[in-house]
Amino acid sequence: MKPDYQKVLAAISEGDVVSLLQDLVRIPSVYSPDEPGRNEERVADYVAAFLRNMGVEVHVEEVAPGRPNVIGIVRGTRPGPCLLLEAHSDVVTPGNPAGWTHAPFGAEIVGRRLYGRGACDTKNGITSAVMAVKGVLESGVDFPGSIMLAIPVDEEGMMLGIKHFIEQGWADSVDAALICEPEDNRICVAQKGAMRVLVHVKGKQAHGCMPFAGVNPNTRMAKFILEVAAYEQQEVQRLGRHPYLGVPSLTPTVVKAPAEGEGQLNVLPADCLVAYDIRTVSGQNHEQIYKDLQGIARRLEDADPEKARIELEWIEDRPVTATALEEPIVQAVAAAYRLLTGREPVYDGVPGATDGTFLSAWKNIPVVVTGSGVREVPHQYDEWVDIDQLLETTRLYALAILEFLNGAGAAHY
Incomplete structure (x- = not known):
């Protein structure tokens, strides 16, 4: 291993890494509109102060009230490429604290x-x-180009933070991005696309003992759900299994009747709402999927003697992304992994979307997603990370920075 790389690794302390993570976990950053103190602001303030103490150029930009992005910039000694490292500051709700064995924000x-x-x-x-x-800076090693850190808000929501980051021009100078998500340190070079679609069936409210005086939206929604399930299987059969992303899915995640307010056992509701979380792979067209769903709705309407209306609303669109193995960022992360572990990396894909989706789709920035953590653990009770893997990831990122700025990325700059 190069002496400069050894210097950087020597500057990374387990105690410091663990201490920082504990501090961050102990600051709740669940976006809660009715509880401003629980949103991302406190974490952003902490990270911004920490970066300033490191000597990093820091910019804090409010995306929405109490929801600031943090951007840090470290410039090298000569011109070269810019590598972005990105990790979001928001977390999902812990749910019922009684479901946890360990305190949700106890670290x-x-x-x-x-x-x-x-x-x-x-x-x-x-x-x-x-x-x-911090390890790169404290080691004193020389490097060209620049390192950018982005800590945006709202990745768990509508990804407002990364969209704002792009709209403000920060991504214009970025040559490649390393998205810091829990992937067991596998090198993920593809991400599933995502569509969010609301389906609203409008019936007619009636007394539960006289259902035929009304028009039942629930039975009609059930038919729609079954038709979409059959369509999902057709898509799986048509496309097969993607080597990194697996199979597509169209999942009804929320079913609500009535669409607004509370239901009652003896009242046939006037309407029913279903939210679909649709995950796509290469070879699918989002516009065509939406047209196909509309086609299912129209067929069911035409076959319904009471002509209950089925309305669709497409509320979010995140395209599939793919990064070629030949891209400098992929080569840099792979080389860093080999140097650090002595093993060949495992290439994979992300089953969901990340902030990297918009960096790729809107700015054509090559992205790699990798980081510590078992991918099935997020959003569960007793969320955890392995400390040894956390340290491995920190060292992996440090070596990947140097590999990209001095080697693979610089050659294409």
Whole structure:
């Protein structure tokens, strides 16, 4: 291993890495409109102060009230490419605290696991990105180009933070991006696309003992759901299994009747609402999928003697992304992984979308998604991250920075 790389690794301390992650997990950053103190602002303030103490140029930009993005910039000694490391500051709700064995925001360590909401998604990503850059700076090694850190809000929502980051021009100078998400340190070079579609069936309210005086929206929605399930299987058969992304899915995740207010056992509701979480792979066209869903709705309407209306609304669109194995960022991360572990990396895909989706789709930036954490653990009770893997990720990011700026990325600059 090169002496400069050894210097950087020597500058990364387990105690400092774990301490930072504990501090971040202990700051709740669940976006709660009715509880401003629980949104991303406190974490953003902490990270911004931490970066300033490292000597990093820091910019804080409010995306919405109490929801600031943090951007950090470290400039090298000569011109070169710009590498972005990105990890979001928001976390999902812990749910019922009684479901947790460990306090959701306690950052408790048991054995070699650190527990808490965000420990795996993605306070660990923030920690590894920040501490990797700190290791580079404290080692005093020379590098060209620049390192950019982005800690945006709302990745768990509508991804307002990364969209604002792009709209403000920050992505214009970025040559490649490393998205810090829990992927067991696999090198993920593809991400599933995502569509969010609302389906609204309008019936006629009636007394539960006289249902035929009304028009039942629930039975009609059930027919729609079954038709979409059959369509899903057709798409799976048509496309087969993607090598990195698996199979597509169209999942009804929310079913609500009536669409507004509370239902009652003896009241046939006037309407029914279903929210679909649709995940796509290469070879699918989102516009065509929406047209196909509309076609299912029209067929059911035409076959309905009472002509109950079925209305669709497409509320979010996130395209499939793919990064070629030949891209400098992929080569840099792979080389760093080999140097660090002595093993060949595992290439994979992300089953969901990340902030990297919009960097790729809107700005054509090559992205790699990798980081510590078992991908099935986020959003569960007793979320955790393995401390040894957290340290491996921090060192991986540090070496990937140097590999990209000095090697693979510089050659294409």
